[in-house]
Amino acid sequence: MSDVAVEMITVVIDGFEVTVPKGTLVIRAAEQLGIQIPRFCDHPLLDPVGACRQCLVDIEINGRAFPKPQASCTIPVETGMIVKTQLTSTVAEKAQRGVMELLLVNHPLDCPVCDKGGECPLQNQAMSTGQGSSRFEGVKRTFEKPINISSQVLLDRERCVLCARCTRFSEQIASDPFITLNERGALQQVGIYENKPFESYFSGNTVQICPVGALTGAAYRFRARPFDLVSTPSACEHCASGCDMRTDVRRGKTLRRLAGEDATVNEEWNCDKGRWAFKYITAADRLKVPMIRNESGELVEASWPEALAVAAEGLKAQKSAVLVGGRATHEDAYGYSKFARLALGTNDIDFRARVTSDEEREFIAAHVVNSSTTYRDIDKADQVLLVGFEPEEESPIVFLRINKQFRKRALKVISIGSKESIAVEKLKAQFIKVAPGQEAAAVSSQNLTDKSVILVGERASESAGLLTAVAALAQSSDAKLAWVPRRAGERGAIQAGAIGNLLPGGRPVSDATARNEIAALWSVNSLPSNIGRSTSEIIAAVHSDEIGALLVGGVDPLDLDDNHSALAALDKAFVVSLEIAPSEVTSRADVVLPVAAVAEKSGSFLNWEGRARSFDAAVNDSLNRSDLRILSMIAEEMGTSINLGTVTAATKEIATIKDWQGERSKMRSVSALAQPNLSTNEALITSWRRLLDLGTLQEGEENLAGTARQTVAVISEKRAQALGVADGDLLKISTAEGFVTLPALIENIHDDALWAPRNSRGSQLLTKLNAVHGEVVTVVRA
Amino acid sequence: MAENLEPIKAKDLGINDVEFYEVDQKPTVGFFGHMRGFWVTFSTMFKKPLTVEYPEVKAPTEERFHGRHQLNRHPDGLEKCIGCELCAWACPADAIYVEGENNTEENRMSPGERYGKVYQINYLRCVFCGLCIEACPTRALTMTNEYELADDSRAKLIFEKADLLAPLRAGMLMPPHPMYPDMTDTNYYNGDVKQAHPSQELDK
Numbered sequence: 001m002s003d004v005a006v007e008m009i010t011v012v013i014d015g016f017e018v019t020v021p022k023g024t025l026v027i028r029a030a031e032q033l034g035i036q037i038p039r040f041c042d043h044p045l046l047d048p049v050g051a052c053r054q055c056l057v058d059i060e061i062n063g064r065a066f067p068k069p070q071a072s073c074t075i076p077v078e079t080g081m082i083v084k085t086q087l088t089s090t091v092a093e094k095a096q097r098g099v100m101e102l103l104l105v106n107h108p109l110d111c112p113v114c115d116k117g118g119e120c121p122l123q124n125q126a127m128s129t130g131q132g133s134s135r136f137e138g139v140k141r142t143f144e145k146p147i148n149i150s151s152q153v154l155l156d157r158e159r160c161v162l163c164a165r166c167t168r169f170s171e172q173i174a175s176d177p178f179i180t181l182n183e184r185g186a187l188q189q190v191g192i193y194e195n196k197p198f199e200s201y202f203s204g205n206t207v208q209i210c211p212v213g214a215l216t217g218a219a220y221r222f223r224a225r226p227f228d229l230v231s232t233p234s235a236c237e238h239c240a241s242g243c244d245m246r247t248d249v250r251r252g253k254t255l256r257r258l259a260g261e262d263a264t265v266n267e268e269w270n271c272d273k274g275r276w277a278f279k280y281i282t283a284a285d286r287l288k289v290p291m292i293r294n295e296s297g298e299l300v301e302a303s304w305p306e307a308l309a310v311a312a313e314g315l316k317a318q319k320s321a322v323l324v325g326g327r328a329t330h331e332d333a334y335g336y337s338k339f340a341r342l343a344l345g346t347n348d349i350d351f352r353a354r355v356t357s358d359e360e361r362e363f364i365a366a367h368v369v370n371s372s373t374t375y376r377d378i379d380k381a382d383q384v385l386l387v388g389f390e391p392e393e394e395s396p397i398v399f400l401r402i403n404k405q406f407r408k409r410a411l412k413v414i415s416i417g418s419k420e421s422i423a424v425e426k427l428k429a430q431f432i433k434v435a436p437g438q439e440a441a442a443v444s445s446q447n448l449t450d451k452s453v454i455l456v457g458e459r460a461s462e463s464a465g466l467l468t469a470v471a472a473l474a475q476s477s478d479a480k481l482a483w484v485p486r487r488a489g490e491r492g493a494i495q496a497g498a499i500g501n502l503l504p505g506g507r508p509v510s511d512a513t514a515r516n517e518i519a520a521l522w523s524v525n526s527l528p529s530n531i532g533r534s535t536s537e538i539i540a541a542v543h544s545d546e547i548g549a550l551l552v553g554g555v556d557p558l559d560l561d562d563n564h565s566a567l568a569a570l571d572k573a574f575v576v577s578l579e580i581a582p583s584e585v586t587s588r589a590d591v592v593l594p595v596a597a598v599a600e601k602s603g604s605f606l607n608w609e610g611r612a613r614s615f616d617a618a619v620n621d622s623l624n625r626s627d628l629r630i631l632s633m634i635a636e637e638m639g640t641s642i643n644l645g646t647v648t649a650a651t652k653e654i655a656t657i658k659d660w661q662g663e664r665s666k667m668r669s670v671s672a673l674a675q676p677n678l679s680t681n682e683a684l685i686t687s688w689r690r691l692l693d694l695g696t697l698q699e700g701e702e703n704l705a706g707t708a709r710q711t712v713a714v715i716s717e718k719r720a721q722a723l724g725v726a727d728g729d730l731l732k733i734s735t736a737e738g739f740v741t742l743p744a745l746i747e748n749i750h751d752d753a754l755w756a757p758r759n760s761r762g763s764q765l766l767t768k769l770n771a772v773h774g775e776v777v778t779v780v781r782a
Numbered sequence: 783m784a785e786n787l788e789p790i791k792a793k794d795l796g797i798n799d800v801e802f803y804e805v806d807q808k809p810t811v812g813f814f815g816h817m818r819g820f821w822v823t824f825s826t827m828f829k830k831p832l833t834v835e836y837p838e839v840k841a842p843t844e845e846r847f848h849g850r851h852q853l854n855r856h857p858d859g860l861e862k863c864i865g866c867e868l869c870a871w872a873c874p875a876d877a878i879y880v881e882g883e884n885n886t887e888e889n890r891m892s893p894g895e896r897y898g899k900v901y902q903i904n905y906l907r908c909v910f911c912g913l914c915i916e917a918c919p920t921r922a923l924t925m926t927n928e929y930e931l932a933d934d935s936r937a938k939l940i941f942e943k944a945d946l947l948a949p950l951r952a953g954m955l956m957p958p959h960p961m962y963p964d965m966t967d968t969n970y971y972n973g974d975v976k977q978a979h980p981s982q983e984l985d986k
Contacts, residue, residue: 222865227871
């Protein structure tokens with residue numbers, strides 16, 4: 001890669017000399033001189049194909065000219081090359097005009113109804129390179145228009161110029177070769193396999209890179225023209241990959257989101273969830289005014305001063321704790337962290353609204369906070385070990401990056417888990433099959449080098465001893481370790497100290513120097529010194545009357561294990577809820593304060609690398625305030641000041657906090673549990689959340705939900721035989737709490753295990769079974 | 783050459799630097815001299831007056847006078863507007879706002895895939911230049927000769943689609959209704975549809 005010295009070559013383009021690395025394509029070298037050669041099929045991240053022929057130029061090497069113009073997107077530079085583009089060669093200019101005329105022969109004149117109109121490379125280049133008239137007098141080829149190649153992507157075959165960008169993307173980048181070029185000649189067309197729609201998690205990228213309006217998104221269809229849209233660079237709030245995005249807004253309403261360009265993170269891609277899940281912002285039931293619970297127990301609308309006063313009084317009157325979900329921005333998480341320490345005088349704060357463990361919290365303090373593993377390390381890795389992590393479903397851009405290296409240099413990938421996933425198949429990974437709960441032993445037996453990367457997912461906390469084993473492996477092999485959470489705000493919350501054992505910048509609560517540094521920054525004498533409670537301990541403390549009030553921001557209690565207990569705690573305690581829409585928390589809260597959604601505020605997320613992904617408010621006329629502004633007001637009302645009136649103030653304050661240089665807290669080792677004995681009808685459940693599922697932020701996105709993977713219960717061949725079921729037969733999976741009924745699918749899974757999606761339609765494991773990983777469930781034929 | 787192109791700076795010039803020319807004008811002299819001026823007034827008493835008693839009497843405008851816009855219909859009543867926003871794009875005064883929408887089988891407003899769901903023209907902004915009419919690819923937008931565009935509030939001068947749509951004429955049906963049987967949108971543009979087909983009403 002770029003560490004090796006590269007041979008440089010000098011070529012002459014249109015009379016100007018340019019020196020570029022060997023292997024550079026002529027079209028790229030011309031770009032460096034600012035010479036734009038028209039093109040459709042060429043894309044810097046896809047392999048050259050020379051399909052559209054629009055980039056023809058005259059080339060001569062050491063005095064010998066090619067007899068005909070050549071496609072500059074397929075020819076690498078060579079020493080002694082002299083290139084003449086359309087600017088200096090009439091032959092190249094005429095050839096390009098000819099190609100454009102041919103491309104337009106069958107292209108319909110339906111620009112007025114085409115979504116691409118106004119931002120269309122074909123329109124633009126027909127103006128710049130084409131001629132005003134056509135010599136074609138026949139009847140244009142027509143196709144039925146448009147056809148749905150998935151519920152989300154529409155294909156208009158008439159408009160296609162057969163550049164093969166979409167098919168090459170699907171094959172080379174996403175490894176989802178669900179679309180191909182069918183037929184030949186004038187009838188050549190993009191097509192899908194019979195009965196197999198284009199259900200790739202990355203299908204939206206093909207819409208974005210289509211140089212004509214052949215592929216369009218169903219959700220954005222006929223909504224606007226480019227000149228209507230106000231574009232704001234933004235960051236994706238859906239997962240911890242940290243994609244750079246562009247949000248296009250018309251009259252205060254988000255109409256579409258596009259992948260932004262960031263070579264270090266998402267390159268030019270994003271996933272369909274990031275692209276197409278944004279209706280929650282404009283949902284009709286968004287909270288707009290504060291509400292308080294009156295004497296008769298009903299939530300009624302209230303003024304801001306009234307609601308703030310009630311909130312402040314309730315939080316001040318009793319011992320309080322803070323539950324902040326993993327979706328808060330870095331600044332908001334910092335606000336919660338500071339609020340808990342200063343206004344509530346407690347370390348009882350936890351951002352983890354999911355199945356967690358104390359082992360995980362110690363792992364975070366010892367190995368995650370301030371860690372610096374990046375996408376670049378994946379690019380350079382000799383092997384990648386995936387533990388409790390399903391990259392395509394849980395952090396799609398991490399998958400694309402591993403896949404890129406796999407395709408480029410057959411990067412070795414090892415996955416430890418119970419079920420072989422689609423991503424594991426696509427990456428031809430070495431799959432180490434273990435029973436759910438027994439991953440730790442498999443991790444310990446790995447041989448890694450100091451160039452390896454361990455990617456451990458948040459689900460590792462569900463298997464006792466696994467994070468201990470991962471930490472030990474990283475230590476012994478010196479491999480790079482990265483913890484990849486699913487939610488966008490988790491890494492930021494860790495850095496901001498929104499967890500009981502850490503203060504901002506990774507300072508251990510137990511360290512007096514660390515506490516003093518932050519106390520000095522916050523201009524207070526001292527900070528609470530005991531390690532704070534975790535999410536489950538906070539809930540237990542509410543039940544045992546040790547905590548009387550909860551400040552809850554963006555938490556769905558149904559994401560917690562034992563959610564009955566969590567809901568009961570919310571019923572019991574005095575709850576102040578900061579939310580964007582009605583939820584299980586707001587219906588139980590005593591004070592509900594509406595806050596701004598991501599599109600309505602500025603801020604930043606830290607992605608799994610710890611890299612800041614900052615964004616501006618895309619919708620400027622929203623009256624909603626960000627969480628930290630409201631926390632500031634509550635604190636003011638309580639008589640303490642946290643001095644975080646604006647996001648800018650928080651950003652400035654965060655910038656002054658240096659990473660902790662002192663000793664990190666140690667992690668106590670936890671040993672794995674023995675595998676329980678199973679009877680014939682019993683299995684150990686394992687699950688993960690799919691990218692497209694019943695997540696709150698995907699509500700109302702019907703087109704998107706249409707491309708979600710099928711809800712199935714995966715069992716092994718052996719179990720299927722024992723139960724006498726075939727693919728598609730219904731299975732009843734039950735625990736003491738309840739049951740779900742799902743169609744069976746026989747796949748490569750551990751014989752003791754059963755896999756089902758964690759939060760898909762018909763398979764809400766946390767609420768229905770209260771079992772997600774390693775618990776014993778009963779499986780029978782339904 | 784170069785020094786000749788130097789601009790003259792204003793401060794370098796005084797009032798006396800500008801040349802004046804005196805115009806030779808005869809002074810009005812004597813009684814008949816004054817009467818000559820009154821003659822012009824007197825003579826108009828015998829001419830046909832140019833003014834009209836507006837608003838009791840309304841003189842027709844020139845045929846191509848730029849008045850209020852109209853959204854036209856196909857001969858079977860379907861709207862010609864496809865919601866493409868080219869008019870809004872062409873508008874130098876940003877007076878037009880359009881939102882497109884899908885035509886569906888149950889709710890068809892125009893032939894083809896797309897129709898204009900929202901169509902607004904703000905007559906406080908419109909300068910009646912007619913660039914929108916030139917931009918319209920389907921001849922949906924034209925201008926009428928109607929010029930009485932005054933009202934007592936700003937909101938009333940933002941005309942909605944319902945205010946702009948052409949009235950239904952003989953042979954037209956009020957959309958939504960299906961397209962003429964066996965006709966494509968191309969047939970519509972070629973003028974093959976002359977009036978509504980009975981089945982279009984039945985299927986409505």
